[in-house]
Amino acid sequence: MSVGSKKCFPGCELFRCEQRSLVFRGKTSYCRFADDECIPQSCKYNRCVKGRFLPNGTCGLNMKTRELEIRPDECVDPMEIPSNLAQKMKNRRPY
Known part of the structure; x- marks a missing residue:
């Protein structure tokens, strides 16, 4: 990983949930689909x-x-x- 790499987090303005089940409760993000904290x-x-989510979880x-x-x-x-061939x-002749 690069020096400036950060982990992706649900509070990012570019982060989306495909199930549309992301809810913010206080400072934590909660997934209604899995009934657990969003990871x-x-x-x-x-x-x-922007399609920049990498497989290892970094942005x-x-x-x-x-x-x-x-x-x-x-x-x-x-x-x-x-x-x-040449x-x-x-x-x-060109068509």
């Missing part, structure tokens, strides 16, 4: 509006993206087309 990491009906919005730098010598050379493509 997003183990619930299969949770959903993030993908808070994670930093990694940037990879590709050097030109690491790039793959373009495919070489066999000469007979000749066929050259002779073909």
